[in-house]
Amino acid sequence: xxxxxxxxxxxxxxxxxxxxxxxxxxxxxxxxxxxxxxxxxxxxxxxxxxxxxxxxxxxxxxxxxxxxxxxxxxxxxxxxxxxxxxxxxxxxxxxxxxxxxxxxxxxxxxxxxxxxxxxxxxxxxxxxxxxxxxxxxxxxxxxxxxxxxxxxxxxxxxxxxxxxxxxxxxxxxxxxxxxxxxxxxxxxxxxxxxxxxxxxxxxxxxxxxxxxxxxxxxxxxxxxxxxxxxxxxxxxxxxxxxxxxxxxxxxxxxxxxxxxxxxxxxxxxxxxxxxxxxxxxxxxxxxxxxxxxxxxxxxxxxxxxxxxxxxxxxxxxxxxxxxxxxxxxxxxxxxxxxxxxxxxxxxxxxxxxxxxxxxxxxxxxxxxxxxxxxxxxxxxxxxxxxxxxxxxxxxxxxxxxxxxxxxxxxxxxxxxxxxxxxxxxxxxxxxxxxxxxxxxxxxxxxxxxxxxxxxxxxxxxxxxxxxxxxxxxxxxxxxxxxxxxxxxxxxxxxxxx
Numbered sequence: 001x002x003x004x005x006x007x008x009x010x011x012x013x014x015x016x017x018x019x020x021x022x023x024x025x026x027x028x029x030x031x032x033x034x035x036x037x038x039x040x041x042x043x044x045x046x047x048x049x050x051x052x053x054x055x056x057x058x059x060x061x062x063x064x065x066x067x068x069x070x071x072x073x074x075x076x077x078x079x080x081x082x083x084x085x086x087x088x089x090x091x092x093x094x095x096x097x098x099x100x101x102x103x104x105x106x107x108x109x110x111x112x113x114x115x116x117x118x119x120x121x122x123x124x125x126x127x128x129x130x131x132x133x134x135x136x137x138x139x140x141x142x143x144x145x146x147x148x149x150x151x152x153x154x155x156x157x158x159x160x161x162x163x164x165x166x167x168x169x170x171x172x173x174x175x176x177x178x179x180x181x182x183x184x185x186x187x188x189x190x191x192x193x194x195x196x197x198x199x200x201x202x203x204x205x206x207x208x209x210x211x212x213x214x215x216x217x218x219x220x221x222x223x224x225x226x227x228x229x230x231x232x233x234x235x236x237x238x239x240x241x242x243x244x245x246x247x248x249x250x251x252x253x254x255x256x257x258x259x260x261x262x263x264x265x266x267x268x269x270x271x272x273x274x275x276x277x278x279x280x281x282x283x284x285x286x287x288x289x290x291x292x293x294x295x296x297x298x299x300x301x302x303x304x305x306x307x308x309x310x311x312x313x314x315x316x317x318x319x320x321x322x323x324x325x326x327x328x329x330x331x332x333x334x335x336x337x338x339x340x341x342x343x344x345x346x347x348x349x350x351x352x353x354x355x356x357x358x359x360x361x362x363x364x365x366x367x368x369x370x371x372x373x374x375x376x377x378x379x380x381x382x383x384x385x386x387x388x389x390x391x392x393x394x395x396x397x398x399x400x401x402x403x404x405x406x407x408x409x410x411x412x413x414x415x416x417x418x419x420x421x422x423x424x425x426x427x428x429x430x431x432x433x434x435x436x437x438x439x440x441x442x443x444x445x446x447x448x449x450x451x452x453x454x455x456x457x458x459x460x461x462x463x464x465x466x467x468x469x470x471x472x473x474x475x476x477x478x479x480x481x482x483x484x485x486x487x488x489x490x491x492x493x494x495x496x497x
Contacts, residue, residue: 054129072097104142107142112462126361132211138214169182245430256381258415270337273296295315382408
């Protein structure tokens with residue numbers, strides 16, 4: 001990915017963005033442990049076994065957020081780490097400590113492997129380093145809080161959001177939490193995009209370099225300085241699996257239907273029958289969509305969704321062409337087309353070759369198909385992750401058909417309170433996509449079966465075994481989920497390919 005980073009640097013220089021300035025004062029970096037935390041304690045030096053997540057460097061953003069947490073070298077934990085394409089390793093690491101006064105440290109009970117984690121797994125996302133702790137969908141119990149944390153306390157059960165927001169900046173004040181102005185120190189991202197988005201947990205370094213939540217413990221910046229900024233308090237009597245996906249994919253699926261303004265009478269086509277696509281179909285139905293179509297080439301995923309979403313129509317693009325199939329269902333095309341796939345899934349040899357030879361970072365194949373299929377005057381909602389540049393984007397069809405394109409990383413904090421109430425009432429059931437529960441030690445297998453689409457895998461939840469007061473009905477089976485939660489994915493047999 002170095003070639004991609006170099007290419008992006010050249011792009012930034014060409015348009016006058018000046019990426020990589022040595023005099024950038026918006027981020028402070030110290031490699032010698034000379035910075036101190038808010039209590040005056042020096043940061044631990046080189047406490048990570050193999051680099052990763054800044055490899056012992058201390059970075060603070062312009063808003064005073066410390067990216068690299070202080071560590072307790074005498075207390076260890078397990079963490080899922082990236083060691084290269086298709087190489088996920090469970091390592092022993094020092095536990096994080098409260099570092100900034102608004103921090104919370106969580107004892108993680110459940111975390112999930114997200115579809116966007118597969119971009120990291122395959123080495124497609126720029127800026128990963130050997131030893132990075134991954135994971136951005138997680139929940140657990142508050143283990144420790146900083147002195148300025150007012151809204152959560154030790155022992156509270158909480159869900160964390162994948163996007164790290166301060167709750168106070170210009171973007172956060174407008175509800176655009178995933179665009180927080182102060183939690184991402186990446187100069188590379190500013191050069192690539194002209195601005196910095198929010199920092200994200202456990203993702204590529206262009207999203208801030210924060211350690212992720214596929215671990216026994218994780219530090220959450222702004223963990224309770226404002227009501228529900230980055231932690232959502234949840235009831236004690238609802239199993240993890242019903243709540244965990246509020247952290248990302250349930251909120252993201254709902255966000256897709258918000259972007260598309262899905263409502264009564266709307267016709268919706270969704271590309272991608274992974275967790276995001278299935279839950280987007282579920283959300284569209286809850287919002288009153290008239291017709292919903294799910295598109296994928298894995299029949300077991302389509303069958304799994306159809307068995308759980310009444311009235312859902314499916315199209316297997318490996319067996320029939322998408323455009324004619326949609327025309328039979330919706331003459332003129334669907335009102336809303338949702339992209340729930342992402343940047344590295346090429347459908348054409350031309351784009352596969354361009355990605356392979358680094359002539360582009362992302363493929364336009366899926367987006368072009370949405371443009372081609374959407375009705376004139378319709379809306380495209382993109383929740384699939386894109387990171388860089390594409391070639392051959394069909395801008396002509398987009399403009400001439402009068403389409404609207406909306407996209408973005410989900411501002412989880414804007415929606416998760418509302419969605420929690422819908423989960424509590426039974427209106428939303430995020431568990432319909434969970435097919436596997438595995439102990440955290442089996443994370444390498446979890447990534448492999450999710451990416452390879454084997455063993456009927458759609459969504460894997462990793463259990464740490466540190467639950468303590470886990471509510472009834474949330475027992476991990478060590479494999480496929482089997483019936484312990486009536487009315488959820490746990491009570492139905494998984495469909496095999």
